[in-house]
Amino acid sequence: MSGLVGQDVARVDGRAKVTGAARYAADQEVPGALHGFLVMSTIARGEVLEIDARAALAHPGVVAVYTHRDMPRLRVPDFPYNRPFIPMQDARVHHSGQPVAYVVAQTLEQAQEAANLVRVRYRAEDPVARMADVLDQAFLPEKFRDRNNEDGRGDAAAALEQAEVRIDRTYASPMQHHNPIEPHTTTAVWEEDGTLTLYESAQGVVFTRGMVTQAFAGTDRPPANVRVVSPYLGGGFGAKGPTYPHTLLTAAAARLAGRPVKLVLSRAQMYTSNGHRAEYRHHLRLGATRQGRLTAIDATSTAQVTRLDGRIYNSSDSTLHLYSCPNVHVRQLGVRLDLPTSSYMRSPETTSHFGLETALDELSHELGIDPVELRIRNHTEVVQATEANGRTERPYGGKHLLECYRAAAEAFGWARRDPRPGRTRDGDEYVGWGMATETHTYGHIPSEARLTIGLDGRATLRTATQEIGTGTYTVLGQVAADELGLPIGHVTTLLGDTAYPAASISAGSSTVPSVVGPVSEAAKNARAAVIALAVADPRSPLHGVPAGEVVAEGGRLFARGDRDRTDTYRDVVARHGSPVEVTGRRPNTAGHTFGAVFLEVRIQPRLGRLRVTRVVTAHDLGRVLNRRTARGQVIGGVTWGIGFALMEHTMVDPGTARVVNPNLSTYLVPVCADTPSVEALFVDRPISDSQALGARGFGETPGTGVPAAIGNAIFHATGRRLREVPFTQDKLL
Amino acid sequence: MRSFGYTIADSPAEAVRIAASTPGSAFVAGGTELLNLMRDGAQAHDHLIDVNHLDLGGIAAGPGRLRLGASARMRQVAEHATVRREFPVLSEALLASASPQIRNMASIGGNLLQRTRCGYFRDAGSPCDKRTPGSGCPAIAGHNRGHAILGGGDRCIATHPSDLAVALTALDATVHLLGPEGARAVPIAEFYLLPGATPERETAMRPGELITWVDVPRTTLAGRSRYLKLRDRATFEFAVVSVAAALRMRGRVVRDVRLAFGGVGTRPWRDAGVEAALRGRPLTRQAIAEAGRLLVRDAAPREGNRFKVELVQRALASILDDLGGLR
Ligand SMILES: Cc1cc2nc3c(=O)[nH]c(=O)nc-3n(C[C@H](O)[C@H](O)[C@H](O)COP(=O)(O)OP(=O)(O)OC[C@H]3O[C@@H](n4cnc5c(N)ncnc54)[C@H](O)[C@@H]3O)c2cc1C
């Protein structure tokens, strides 16, 4: 191996992205495409009585205005279609900002203006928009995707009763939206051969293909085949993971219009069209010994769900498995609101983890035990989660969390911390140091990769996973290049097309765990195939060398121990006369990734002004495949954590159930000036149970501890404990 | 957004003439505000009159006054040497506004006429008395963190978002207008209106009037001025609370003071009583606290903005401490 894996490798697609050469879904020019625009409901609950489209139809360029009367009857697909219904199938309105009509016109501007001209008359019912108003109606929803909403081990109630020390607190976070910079887009083309092609901003082309296929299966002319194309994404963060109604409606509109139709959601529409992080309340009770050993964790969370479904997306994984505790009881309740279905949003487990890591800080203060020491005392080396087939306790294939605490604490200078709250000052500012453990699960989706060595000796890798901005083109290219012994410039990676072998969704931190193994396998098979051709070919200098004695390096093949006997990929394949094509598969398992974050805040007490001034992280992600893109995930995750802690907040009007701040000028996310530089440390050691070259899934781990660490630092600075994000200025007065 | 006609006006008089004869028209300068309002459906115009080519872009420091042309860009004014030296509050307020890109595009006239950031106002699907008179004000019982605690009523509690307007209010600026009936000058204290029963009317401007320039008195006091802006993120965000202050001392005694507040009133907020309470008295913690209490005596806070009652007093104390050398 030439050793690209593990290095700081620049993005192979960086230049294409900054020069505009990278073509995103909406950049796809489809001849003859019409433009679609959605008309959204202005009421949150009730029924459409009448749609008057006359003015819209009279507007120049308008081709059609479709309503629920026109749409083909579609079947509601299974998860990951992320709505319990398909809009425009009947007159019912389930939330504000639900599509009620679909305008198709020659230009985008015509479609938009015509959408403004569509008059909709409703019969409106009063919506329920605020969780606080209906908390007494919280219920335990049915399991979602094989996960029970009640889980645990031992007897938490009894253990709490007997605990020497107890913490009993409630934590809360509001609704939040993903806000990827690239808006959701679909261009639907019904090809002559019956194929439905979708140029789509999809985090999972294979899943999207499945959802669209299911939806249209019962129609009179189902597509012969569905192809989904998504070569680049301008961010997704979960918003583009599941499939949403606008994709199905655009495919249906294109069918009705008999022409390709392109739809791009407006920013405001993205606040009701593609999920959000659910509003969340978390009642936590901890029991512990005076020495700081956890004896009980009892956690009851309440999240918003809808009238039609009870899906909980923010699981309590860290409560269940992160610390050694014999008695754990977790209940995840829902309350029904007349709002869109929520979804996964970057690091869904942050939502519950914020409460857990804050409660631990409260416990450490109560006990007078350093927060790091408290976590060390409750460290566990075994997985204690309950699994489908009963409880298991199996060791992790390496869990270097203690090393993360040590490394980050040392780099941060934690030993110098005066534990007393409100005692550290610098000029007129209070200084606070806080920390938290970081952790997230990662998934695994069976995947396949195909590798072709062309007559020019260059490799082309095809696999239907996606590049969502994390560096997938680069990392997969590194893996293939190393395995083949080719320079990375001789490997072309093609992603985001269901025409390629099926592969993982780019979500749930599962891309690396799922796809690296298959790519490595495909590359290994391709190398073996080319070597086999060489050693069997009398024209090759390698003829007769045992295949196991041939090594590949820098595009050349050598006989081990006799570097004068050499051939090249190009010559071998050229003599062979046709490209060498192989596939690779390598199953892996899901797991957990760990780390720690230490940070400093400074607070100007008179005005309540707060800044995060220093962040140090250390993560154990198994083997680091690319230091640069791994560090990119840390910077992004920490920035997200700062947003979660200090500002992000979707506001819903209690009367109308409409989002009040559906734009980036009033939905605040951190700017550069809110984000200090981050010192990101890695424990870079392969784990034994990974089939992805020893790497774990990492995308969602960084940032999971940041909201709690900020709250803990605020407590350290001021002695004031905040339990509800966002921690805005008014809470610090 | 519906299609609109577009004319580039050559002179202020022509701009006013076209406006008077074209119903549903609006002037457009940088467009950083108007086009967003039109896209969001909060405003609709059939015709736009481009005022960027009028000869109104100058910044002139004459005897007794500073004149800011309506078409001068935010960035030009913020970076102008005389403005920075003699009117620091103007420069600071502008530099704390929006982003560099927007400041390069946006004009002084457009800045003064930007509209409230109240989310209901900008969402054509929500009721709003300012946008659609008679439809009601959901902010009063809904989300009102960004809203006013002073000068509101039961029709509208929206704040005016311009930082520049707050600074100009503290400095007793005058807005010069040209309209179908000729030119006139309006003191800034009378330029912005309280919502009262007509929240849709925000300024004293008459139909078809064009802002030509803004005059700011050139005083020693203006040279001792500052702008303090508190907000929910470090930059690129409107004020939760802001204070424009100018202070002249004679020894420990306040010789003269001007104060205007943003984020708390339905218009840039000036309270003569607060200034009078400080003028001629030693600048002590107690005097400042009394002035602060006076400022909020008639405050009508709502659930989401109650904290502003306290925060604006602390902001006032902070800026006066700084300017008065108390720390
Ligand atoms: C994301 C964002 C953040 C912002 N943050 C801030 C902030 O922190 N602080 C702040 O103060 N502002 C802020 N702004 C507002 C910004 O300052 C205004 O958009 C800008 O000043 C408007 O100037 P313009 O020339 O682009 O006006 P335009 O959009 O061209 O016009 C605005 C209005 O003024 C009218 N108009 C323009 N010129 C004249 C004239 N000469 N006579 C009569 N009428 C005229 C137009 O008809 C229109 O009604 C922000 C804006 C954005 C988009």
Ligand code: SF4
């Ligand atoms: S505060 Fe004013 S602008 Fe906001 S909704 Fe009420 S009336 Fe409209």
